[in-house]
Every structure is written in structure tokens, then in C-alpha cells.
Amino acid sequence: MLKDPAVDVVHINSPIPDHAWMSIAALKAGKHVACTVPMATNIADCKKIVALVKQTGLAYMMMETVVYAREYLFMKELLDGGKLGKLQFVQASHQQDMDGWPNYWPGLPPMWYATHCVGPVAGLIGRPAEYVSCFGSGTVRKELQKHYGSPFAVETAHIKFQGTDVSARIIRSLFDTARQYRESIDVYGSKASVEWPLVEHQPLVRHTAKLPEPKIPKPVKCPDFAKRLPGSIAKYTKHGVYDASKKTHLSFTQGSGHGGSHPHLVHEFATALVEQRDPFPNAQQSANWTCVGLCAHQSALRGGVIVKLPAFTR
Helix, strand or coil: CCCCCCCCEEEECCCHHHHHHHHHHHHHCCCEEEECCCCCCCHHHHHHHHHHHHHHCCCEEECCCHHHCHHHHHHHHHHHCCCCCCEEEEEEEEECCCCCCCCCCCCCCHHHHCHHHHHHHHHHHCCCEEEEEEEEECCCCHHHHHHHCCCCCEEEEEEEECCCCCEEEEEEECCCCCCCCEEEEEEEECCEEEECCCCCCCCEEEEECCCCHHHCEEEECCCCCHHHCCHHHHHHHCCCCCHHHCCCCHHHHCCHHHHHCHHHHHHHHHHHHHHCCCCCCCHHHHHHHHHHHHHHHHHHHCCCCCEECCHHHC
16 A cells, blocks of 8 residues: 555554554655554654654644544633633543453553543643653553553553643553543633533533532533534534444444544544645644653653653654
């Protein structure tokens, strides 16, 4: 496929260990790259991809679903419109039971797959991560530990962002922790805050400052943002391409279709190519978000020490 001159773009949806080498090969072959998360499983490969994008002028976009999910778009709209006031704190979690998934998943360090948490907090803050401190908690069973040498059931990290007084917390778990699938974001402002429900498919909760105590929280239904899309793909914020045959894709049964993000991701990448601009997230941003998780796991293995993000990601 990479030898075919008629192919301008590749979209990589391969197993996690293959993301980096495939992205590198595609960029070297002169193809634009859209790749599912994470960018890579080591910092060196992230650096190679960022360097290749600069050298070639090609586009790279990590297809981070959460920054195009309707809940994120709703929170971002409120923030940009001044309705939350001054941004004070953001947190996100991604908890999932990966037992029974393909053979590269068992024992994966939770923070190696943290972009569903990192992306939304970085996107809302609007600045690159500068350094991180992370703690591991609990242990997974011995047969899981042998694959990657990671003992932790849960990893939690605090992130300092460059040029801002706002920090963020992220929580990740993949094995041996009882929790319904959840990708969540909470955003706290001086005027109002929005919190994700504890149970999926419940409404978000908006908290408004200075109201009488019983009136501070109010359930809010998150709007869909299909109106931002061309009509030909707008329907896919709520329906999968397999729905007509009743073979619903797993992402629509577990994770609620990634918040309707799939057509937004496609539209952003295609539009960026047509307009000859960087997609969001671009290569450097994708590396920053990915390296937060990689550096966080390093921190957890060292008892929570501060680990700085590589300069090429900022």
C-alpha cells in the first residue's frame, strides 16, 4: 500500500505495539498519517515521528476520541464562552477491564494508554504538559506482571502544564479493579463546574456558584454536536456503520460510541489536509499527550518522583 502513488493518506488502527513503526514507515513513504492512540509505547519513537513530520511537511494526527466526544465539546463550549469563569482544575479517568482482549493487552501499564485521560485535560487547559508525578496503587496478578514488568492495578498522576496555574489529575486502570467502563472528564471553574456521572448514561451535573445550597447542582443533558459536521456523516455521531446489519461495533456498546467522536475525527483530519493546516492534535501535541503517560509510568516505578516531559513535545 505504501508503494501505491495513488494513496495519499493512511489511517492506522493496528495493535498498540505497531502504531509507531507503521506511522514511521508511512511518513517515510510520503503519506499523511492518522493513527489511533497512543502514538507509541516509548519516547524515542514519539521523537522520530515528530521529527519526520517536520522534515517532510506531512500531516500526522493521533485520533484521540475524547477531545471530539460530545461531553468534551460541551465543556469546551461552556469554557470558551466564559460560562465556567476562570478555569481552576480538570480531572479525567479511564477505567476498563481488559481481560480477554488481544495478546498485547495483558499487563499493559495503565499509563501507557492514558491519552483518553490526558487529551481532554490538555485540550481544556490549552497548554502542553510540562512535568508529571504519578503513584501506582495495588497489584495485578503475577501472570499479568510478567509481560511488561508493571505491578500496578491503578495509576494516578498529577500534571503540571506549561505557562498556567491550572493542573490536572488523571486516573487509569486496566486489570483487577472492579469498575464499569468509564471515560470521564470533570471541569471546575470559578463560576460553574461540570462533572461526569458515576454511572454511564446518566446526565452530567452542572454546579453553579453562589446559588443557595440545594440549587447548586443541576442535571444537564449533554447536546450532540452533529451540527458541526457535513450532513453526509452527521448521523454517525449516534449510529455505527454496522448498525443496519445489527452487528454493532464494540466501541458503540462499550464506551457509548466514544461520545459520537468518530465522524468528528474524520472531518477534522480531512479538512486539515484540504486547508493545508495542522490537525488537532498535531504531531507535537500527540507526542506530548502520549509522553505524559509514558513519563507518568516512569514516575510511578520510582515512587512518584517528578518527571519532566521531553523538550520536543512542548
